Amino acid sequence: MTVSYTISPLQGKVQHYEWGGFSFLPELLGINNEEKRPFAEYWLGVHPLGSAMVLCADSSIPLIDFIKNDPVKSLSVSVNNHFGDLPYLLKIMDVRKMLSIQVHPTKEVAIEGYEREDKMGVPRNAYNRNYKDRNHKPEVMLAISEFWLLHGFKQHNLLEEVLANTQEFQILLPLFKREGLASLYSFIMEMDQQSVNDLLLPLVKREIRNKRDGLLTRNDPGWWVAKYYHEENPVGDIDRGVFSIYLFNITQLQPGEAIFQGAGVPHAYLEGQNIELMSNSDNVLRGGLTSKHIDVPELLANTRFESITPKILKGTPLKDGETVFYFPVPDFALGYLQLNEAALFEDKASGPEIWMVLEGGVIINNEMVMKKGESFIVFPDQSYTFRTSGKTALCKAFVPADNAYSQSEEN
Ligand SMILES: [Zn+2]
Structure with a gap:
């Protein structure tokens, strides 16, 4: 497999659970839903029930295979050593009917229960x-509505x-x-x-x-x-x-x-639309x-x-319209980026970052256009610039640095 570990468009997986809404996700993703199927969740990750696909020039490859092919280039040395896989799963959810009453186990209980x-x-x-x-499956949700x-x-x-x-x-x-x-x-x-x-x-x-x-x-x-x-x-x-x-x-x-x-x-x-980020579980x-x-x-x-x-x-506001949220788990952190017209945003990924455009669009490194409903992965050590032509919002899942939570303002 010859692939480049730079910045690649992703195709996520729609889950049509019956509690999902009929219009929010189809509208976001640009999918016709005349037959009124419920669109509950859009998954971006490597969970076995729905791995994202990396869109290459003339084919698409499951992200999970991309990672297996070269874990260090995909994940970074530290994320690979610590987790051995992409530790998080990013979802966009549209809750029309309320979901079940639930709890999630600790990691110790999950290992014991699984065995x-x-x-x-x-x-x-x-x-x-x-x-x-x-x-374990700690999770965070960020409201969109x-x-x-x-x-x-x-x-x-x-x-x-x-x-x-x-x-x-x-x-x-x-x-x-x-x-x-x-x-x-x-x-x-x-x-x-x-x-x-x-x-x-x-x-x-x-x-x-x-x-x-x-x-x-x-x-x-x-x-x-x-x-x-x-x-x-x-x-x-x-x-x-x-x-x-x-x-x-x-x-x-x-x-x-x-x-x-x-x-x-x-x-x-109970009801509404959100971005949900959790451990891959x-x-x-x-x-x-x-x-x-x-x-x-x-x-x-x-x-x-x-x-x-x-x-x-x-969240903690950073430079240039970016807000980040850190949590008491090492598996994930969440970024939310709101840019105005003709804005320029620059950064560099330390580990794997998955991005989703929620509104507007960006030109990445002056060569790749990503519009509302599209998503992409930035592999470790890649620098990037986003340019906008109108009001734009994106979210980002990433693996935080070791002490990010203890140093964050909301702790
Ligand atoms: Zn839950």
Whole structure:
């Protein structure tokens, strides 16, 4: 394989999960979607479920093969020594329907779980497989639109309030006061289905009425409960994930704001468009609001039962319209670049950088044009200049220097 490790256009992989939107990603990527397929995620990375392709002069080569062909030229000496592969996966997401309640395991748990499921003979792609790889999956999301998500358990006093003020939850209050959050959450997640239905059906019906009557906003759990049931009274079993909508922080991000989700923090995306960056992993433990595999014991064993106040990150502004976000993991960092008309931006990659143009376009090194919806990889040690002709926005995934997080302003 004769290829050059300089700057190459990439083709990502669209994931058509049924919760995805119909127009945002097709419009971004310039794809006709007359048949109204859901476009949920656009992946740029080397995950086995969808490696990006490097577009060469007359062919395209999976990025994963590019890296295998020459790991040091693709990754740099230090990234290759530390990770042996591209450590991150960059996604653009469009959330139309809310996603499952989930947590991600630590690296240690992932390794142990992966080996345990292998020993038990659970096929790697089986529906009921929890651990798809040996990696942790910390993730960060940067909002492109106004974005709503559930993130971590509410503070103790807010939990008490919601239990006391929601008629159906009042019987849970003594347990919470006596034994705390872990006991409360385990109790509702392990409750028999009939009790879940008895408890939640009247609540769901009331919230649907309240939403129809215009009494709720997106800050109210009931708004999301009613949305989950399409504002129609449910038939059959009620999803116990509904409890979590009341117990987790309902968090709103404005475009340009980010939030980090480390191992054990329960969360669920509710609505909006974002850039998501994570370790190269697909290890998700789910607890409801999904037709995917749910494993409550594994979810509970990996959940951190602590109240948190969501920490909304605004990043560190650098030169020339660039904002960077660092996180307490070595696997990835995120850059966001906003350039005006006739701007010039110069930099040099120390490791592999994956870029995506979100708005406008750039001319790279006076020779390569990259427009909205296009993406490219800059290999290590390559210098580059971007010139713009109009208002332009790009995002960048990269591997941070060793002490970048401890030195960043938001730490
Ligand atoms: Zn997640």
